[in-house]
Amino acid sequence: MxxxxxxxxxxLCGMIMIVQFVVPHxxxxxxxxxxxxxxxxxxxxxxxxxxxxxxxSTVTKARREPKERLYSLITIIGFAVMIIAGLxxxxxxxxxxxxxxxFNYILVPAQATLFSMLAFYIxxxxxxxxxxxxxxxxxxxxTAFVVMLRLIPMPExxxxxxxxxxxxxxxxxxxxxxxxILIGVGLGAVTYSIKLLLGIERAYMGGD
Amino acid sequence: xRLSGLFWILLVLCAGFTGPARGQGASDLAPPTxxxxxxxxxxxxxxxxxxxxxxxxxxxxxxxxxxxxxxxPPDEGPPLRPEETVDDDWMRVGAVAGGVTAYAQTEGNTTIxxxxxxxxVPRDAPTYYRVRARAADGTLSAFxxxxxxxxxxxxxxxxxxxxxxxxxxxxxxxxxxxxxAKRGEKIYIRPIPGLSRIDEAIGRATEMGRPILFVLGTGTxxxxxxxxxxxxxxxxxxxxxxxxxxxLVPVNDPVMMVMAKATVKEAYLKAGRPDVYNPDNIFYISxxxxxxxxAVNGLMLREKTATNFYMGVFHAESLLLAEAGSITGSIQISxxxxxxxxxxxxxxxDYTLIGEELYAASAYLAQDPKLVGPLKAQDMVKAxxxxxxxxxxxxMTVFKTEWIRSLITPH
Numbered sequence: 001m002x003x004x005x006x007x008x009x010x011x012l013c014g015m016i017m018i019v020q021f022v023v024p025h026x027x028x029x030x031x032x033x034x035x036x037x038x039x040x041x042x043x044x045x046x047x048x049x050x051x052x053x054x055x056x057s058t059v060t061k062a063r064r065e066p067k068e069r070l071y072s073l074i075t076i077i078g079f080a081v082m083i084i085a086g087l088x089x090x091x092x093x094x095x096x097x098x099x100x101x102x103f104n105y106i107l108v109p110a111q112a113t114l115f116s117m118l119a120f121y122i123x124x125x126x127x128x129x130x131x132x133x134x135x136x137x138x139x140x141x142x143t144a145f146v147v148m149l150r151l152i153p154m155p156e157x158x159x160x161x162x163x164x165x166x167x168x169x170x171x172x173x174x175x176x177x178x179x180x181i182l183i184g185v186g187l188g189a190v191t192y193s194i195k196l197l198l199g200i201e202r203a204y205m206g207g208d
Numbered sequence: 209x210r211l212s213g214l215f216w217i218l219l220v221l222c223a224g225f226t227g228p229a230r231g232q233g234a235s236d237l238a239p240p241t242x243x244x245x246x247x248x249x250x251x252x253x254x255x256x257x258x259x260x261x262x263x264x265x266x267x268x269x270x271x272x273x274x275x276x277x278x279x280x281p282p283d284e285g286p287p288l289r290p291e292e293t294v295d296d297d298w299m300r301v302g303a304v305a306g307g308v309t310a311y312a313q314t315e316g317n318t319t320i321x322x323x324x325x326x327x328x329v330p331r332d333a334p335t336y337y338r339v340r341a342r343a344a345d346g347t348l349s350a351f352x353x354x355x356x357x358x359x360x361x362x363x364x365x366x367x368x369x370x371x372x373x374x375x376x377x378x379x380x381x382x383x384x385x386x387x388x389a390k391r392g393e394k395i396y397i398r399p400i401p402g403l404s405r406i407d408e409a410i411g412r413a414t415e416m417g418r419p420i421l422f423v424l425g426t427g428t429x430x431x432x433x434x435x436x437x438x439x440x441x442x443x444x445x446x447x448x449x450x451x452x453x454x455x456l457v458p459v460n461d462p463v464m465m466v467m468a469k470a471t472v473k474e475a476y477l478k479a480g481r482p483d484v485y486n487p488d489n490i491f492y493i494s495x496x497x498x499x500x501x502x503a504v505n506g507l508m509l510r511e512k513t514a515t516n517f518y519m520g521v522f523h524a525e526s527l528l529l530a531e532a533g534s535i536t537g538s539i540q541i542s543x544x545x546x547x548x549x550x551x552x553x554x555x556x557x558d559y560t561l562i563g564e565e566l567y568a569a570s571a572y573l574a575q576d577p578k579l580v581g582p583l584k585a586q587d588m589v590k591a592x593x594x595x596x597x598x599x600x601x602x603x604m605t606v607f608k609t610e611w612i613r614s615l616i617t618p619h
Contacts, residue, residue, distance in 0.1 A: 018375075022368050025361040026252040026331060039430060043463060050462030050492035057491040068510070111498040118524065121531040121556075128534075129555035178547055181563040183593060185545045187378070188564030189432045191586040194379050196435065200386075200578045201570055203439035204467060205474075 007199045014197040055079070143169060237341055238264035239349035240272060240309070245337050245357025248312060253331035253361030255314040262309050263341040263349060269306035270344040275351070276301050276313070277336045278326035290336050290354040298338070301327055306341075313337075329359050370616060374589065381585035388584075389577030395584050402541050402559035403572045406440070406517075409539045410447045413514035419454035420444065421513040423504060423529060425544070426497055427521025429463045432567070433545040437519035438471050439570040440543070444517060445475035449484055457490040458507060460500045465492045501525040505532040518542040518557065519566065522549045530556035543569070 017035070020028045055076070062072035085091060085099035094100060132138035150166045153159070195201035240260040248255030263269050275298040277288040288297060304311050313335075315327045329335055334356045341349040389395050413420045422441055427434045441457070448455040457472065459465045468490045476485035493503040505528065508516065516533040518526070518540070526542075526549040533540045534556055542553040543561030553560045561569065564586070571579035600612040 022365050022372055023363055024250050024252055024365045025363050026254070027361070029252045043428075043461070046462035046466065048462075050465060050495075053462070053465060053492040054494075057488060060488060071506070107496075107499075110502075111496070114498045114502055114528065115524065118527060121527050122552075125527060125531055125534075125552065125555040181547050181550070184564035184590065185547075187586050187590055187593075188567035189545070190375055190378055191382065191582045192432050192436060192567045194375070194382060195570075195579070195582055200582070201435075201439070203442040203570055204435045204471065 003202070003205065006205060007202070011197050011199065014193070235347060235349050236265075237268060237343050237347045237349040239352055240339050240341055241352065243337065243339055243352040243355050245335070245355045247358060247360045248314065250362055250365045250367055251314070251359075253359050254329045255312060256329055256335055256337070256357035256359050258311045258313070258337055258339065258357070260309050260339055260352065262306075265341070265343075265349075266306065268343045268347075269341040271303045271305050272308070272311075272339050272341055273303045274301050274311050274313075275299060275338050275340070276327070277354075279328040279330060279335070281324075287333065288336075290338075299326060303342075311339075329357075331359055331361050334358055378585055378589050381588055382582040384581075385584040385588075386578055386581030389581040395577075395580050397568070397572055397580060397583060400561065400565050400568065400572055402543060402561040402565065403440075403569055405539075405541060405559050406444060406573075407447060409515040409517075409541055410444060410451060410453065412539055414451040414453045416514045418514035419456050419511050420448055421504070421508060421511075421516045421533075421538075422455060422457045423516070423518045423520070424457070424459055424464055424468065425518070425520025425522050426460050426500060426525060428461055429467055431521050434464065434520045436545075436566045436569060437543070438467060440517065440519045440566075440573070441468065442471050442475045443569075443573045445472040446479045449476040449479035449481040452481070452484050454486070455489060456507065456511065456513065458493050458500075458504050459490070460493060460495055460497075462492055465490060497523065497525055501528050504529060508532050508536050508538065512536060513538050516540045516557075518544070518553065519561070519569075520544065522546055522553075527552040527556055533557070 013035075016031070020032050020035075058072045058075045061068045062076075082099065082102060085097070085102055091097045091099050126144075130137070130141045130144060132141045146162070147166050147169060149162055154162060192201065196204075240263050242261040244259050246257050246259070248257045258274060260272070263272075277290065277293060277297060278299050280287055301313055302311060313327070313329055315325055315329055335358070336354045336356055338351040338354045340351045385395065410420060422444060424434055424437045424441065429435070445455055447453075455472065457468050459468055469487055472490055473482075473485055473487070476482050494500045507513070509532065513533070513536065516529075516538045518529060519542070522529075522544045523546070526544070526546075530540060530542065530553060540557035541559045541561075542557040543566040544550060544553060545563050545566055547563070550560065550562055554562075568583055571583040596612060596616065603609055603612050
């Protein structure tokens with residue numbers, strides 16, 4: 001019963017969603033909208049569990065590992081300050097409130113800093129990936145070189161030739177590979193969904 | 209003399225008020241003709257499609273203006289009818305360029321609470337439209353006669369028949385191959401390096417006495433790739449239970465955390481080592497992308513994880529995670545269905561499950577006929593699609609016809 005009931009619910013909800021997919025009527029769309037709202041409700045209800053988990057792991061870490069104590073303390077203080085700063089609705093929505101200032105001038109720059117590191121990570125990953133150790137890696141290296149050349153000013157007619165060749169690379173072999181992956185992903189997703197509906201795939205519930 | 213001057217001034221003013229500039233009197237610009245208002249098919253029932261024949265002076269028309277009678281909610285009185293209205297009652301809903309002779313009005317199809325909008329298109333009730341032309345010099349044509357459009361809710365989406373057919377064919381093939389596999393017939397699955405190295409990667413972490421990190425991505429539990437990630441997590445957890453290697457699963461969604469705990473706990477029970485299961489190793493960090501990445505990267509650097517798995521939905525954080533793992537010298541296995549992130553994983557991790565390989569993991573790892581059969585069915589459909597693509601290209605190139613294309617394109 002512990003497994004049968006969730007599996008029945010998965011089957012029922014899945015079948016409703018399949019029917020909903022081919023019925024564009026307002027009733028069907030309203031049902032879909034409500035199901036989406038229900039997902040949000042579940043997410044909101046689960047949030048306290050997440051917060052409890054975060055605080056528990058942070059406090060445990062602070063207790064057990066002295067080296068982690070500072071980071072844990074920052075997490076706890078940040079958590080408490082953000083809660084207090086957002087206690088009133090207008091504190092949270094006003095663009096000049098403490099909550100907005102903390103968000104805009106601490107969190108957003110911190111996130112942007114982390115995101116900007118991507119540029120350096122791309123360079124180091126590309127350096128490793130573009131070592132021509134095999135024939136295929138050599139093809140990758142040459143192709144990448146040609147594609148990057150498009151961004152460099154070159155004299156005519158080299159520039160036009162290169163632009164045309166790069167366009168062909170992107171629109172023909174590159175697009176073919178992307179579409180092949182997308183077709184595989186689409187079919188794989190449908191197969192996986194049918195397996196979930198029929199109860200064949202149960203690993204997400206903890207297996208058999 | 210003064211009276212006659214006043215008369216002429218009044219005459220000019222009257223001509224100005226009632227003349228063609230308001231589109232009510234005679235105009236030398238011919239109006240569009242044959243206005244038709246029809247229901248838009250395959251929608252929820254709040255869309256009307258207008259079509260008309262261009263004005264006889266099409267070369268002069270800068271654009272066509274579309275007018276309608278505003279929607280009146282039932283509690284505010286009966287719907288407005290053209291014969292009971294004057295020009296000022298009509299509302300302009302839009303305009304299209306002179307060369308265009310169609311307009312779709314869909315207020316209410318996509319907007320929530322659109323009933324309060326006078327442009328709302330009610331379902332199963334008449335909406336009245338008329339169109340006029342406007343020339344570049346501001347000259348307006350007369351209006352077309354008002355027409356009625358009734359938007360209807362449709363019960364079947366005819367453009368999704370192809371998806372339905374392919375799902376049924378796939379389902380039937382799945383059942384066939386499951387039966388075949390159950391009868392003991394050998395079904396070949398090509399080796400997938402990323403999956404065959406899972407045991408090796410876990411063994412390495414065990415030998416080094418360092419933990420294993422499993423990242424389920426930054427998607428939600430409602431996404432197929434995330435669910436596929438749980439399949440691999442179950443397998444990895446079973447092995448780590450056997451080897452008593454710590455398994456860390458930081459997640460970005462509380463629902464995913466609950467599911468991950470259930471998956472890992474079941475796997476430890478299955479392995480006969482529930483005593484080794486530590487629920488604190490599966491924890492929530494943040495729902496925000498970059499705080500989550502910062503925490504996971506910090507975890508890798510401090511805990512010195514020996515093996516990192518990235519299985520699920522990934523966005524811009526894919527390379528940030530994979531490169532941090534690469535810096536710590538971990539063996540890394542990744543898998544995602546996001547095409548844009550696959551190159552980053554290929555460049556930065558040791559093994560990558562590309563697209564559908566992620567979904568094939570359960571069949572590959574379990575070798576259960578019930579799981580292997582669907583995989584074969586999927587391959588058969590894929591082969592059929594490939595064949596159709598090749599035949600379609602040949603047909604269009606050699607015979608210059610598009611029969612195959614019309615067969616698979618929704619009508």
